[in-house]
Amino acid sequence: MKFTVSKSDMTEAVTNIQRAVSTKTSIPALEGILISATEGSLELCAYDLELGITTVIPSTTQEPGKAVLSAKLFSDIVRKTPAETITISVDEKNMASIESGFSKFSIIGIPAEEFPELPKLTDSTVIELPANLLKSMIRQTLFAVAESDAKPIHQGSLFNIEAGKLDVVSVDGYRLAKRTEAVVFPEDISFVVPGKTLGEILKLLKDSEEPVEISAGKRHILFKIENYTVISSLLEGEFLNYKAAIPPESKTDVIVRTRDAIESVERVSLLITDRLKSPVRCLFEENEIKLNCTTSMGRASDQLSADMTGENVEIGFNNRYLLEALRNTECDEVKIQLGGSLSPMKIVPKEGDSFLFLVLPVRLKND
Structure with a gap:
């Protein structure tokens, strides 16, 4: 594998997806970033078995291929490279060489096959919301998500669509936060998204009218935000009957x-x-x-x-x-x-x- 990318594109991408890298795991590949080079583009992916973030950036690819590189070391190198472009090549023994200006690094990679596959969504329901509206709804409710694991379902926010209204609700036993907006959606649906996932979504959302596509499945949810895709497990259990509270x-x-x-x-x-x-x-x-x-x-x-x-x-x-x-x-x-x-x-x-x-x-x- 060999490709050249812009330093600014790579730095932004690595900074954003690094937050889904696993810090405590028995699978070494999960402590890394999966890099997949195809003609004209580069996909980066991080996944901790609960939350996965992928993004695609433009690249000049000489040799397509895949490899996993240590997230911490790779992100530190990318941030500190001196030139405007970075050239990365990985040989058949997974040794990666990173060059930028006069700087050269050789680091040991991990075979791409050891990186777990991201979940696939089946029977998903798709909702579209403007980025600025979703950002406001998450921001105004995230503070009330439960921090303790006494009731794991309350460590997330409930998204409840009923009769043309979307409620986003967080509750922690001492307070409740509810944000409501009218939406055009033909059916009633509800699911609970982990607070950690919503915190990461919040960092990726911009104050724009750009639509964000949300695909809710039975056990997972997927957010498409510009060139980022975030996939997360949903929380299962009985959420508080907030209307009665x-x-x-x-x-x-x-x-x-x-x-x-x-x-x-x-x-x-x-x-x-x-x-x-x-x-x-x-x-x-x-x-x-x-x-x-x-x-x-x-x-x-x-x-x-x-x-x-x-x-x-x-x-x-x-x-x-x-x-x-x-x-x-x-x-x-x-x-x-x-x-x-x-x-x-x-x-x-x-x-x-x-x-x-x-x-x-x-x-x-x-x-």
Whole structure:
């Protein structure tokens, strides 16, 4: 195998697909990148048995062929090469020589046959979404994916298409994030995509109207994003009935400027550390939100104005969960809906229903 490629194309491709390389494996080939040279193009593939990323870049190919090269070493060499082009050749003993300008490297490769095959999708359902819309839907829900493996199904986000609406939902036992958009799709379908996969998809998506093709099979899902293809296992199990978890009504409605609320919570959170945990106590009364926090280091209080209707309520929250919900609203003003001091706080847009965040309260001790 022998080919020449542009350094910038190769660096970008290797940087993006390297994230699917396995770091702990008994199969040496999975710690590498599969390189396949054909006439005029080069395909690179990384796969950790759960997530696979492939991409195609232009190349001048003298001899077609395939080989697996160590991902870490190869990416370091590619990034540090001095010239604008890189020429790579691999002999029949899988010894790869990499040349760029005056730099020359020889590294030992692995036979391509040892690289596991990527899964094939059968009976898949294809959905198309603009890249910027998919990016926004993932970004606004990914923060609430469960980190613990107590319920593995919640380590991913549910994609649920029903009656012409797509809901993307994440839940971790303490909060829920839901993003909704109208879609034109003839049938109802739902599947759960691992949070790790969505994190990688997010890095590949651009803020453009370019369509992203999503093919959902029974056990795997495939995303086509420009010249990248991402294939991932789906999570199996019973996802939370999120519609039943959302409180149907509220006793208190509050309109607040998002930036003001974030800054106020950040100020009273200055006394909270990983070692000194304490809830942020929020008192909603007479068009004001009074916040305070007490730890063994001291006491902090703050307040901000808001438009309020309904009953006064005092309620406590984990500061990180409250901040992450507010930061992911991505709008200037939000509506906060409360059903009492022990009901979840609902954060929604001032108008419309494009997102909904639930944050469970913390039971407050009397001072």
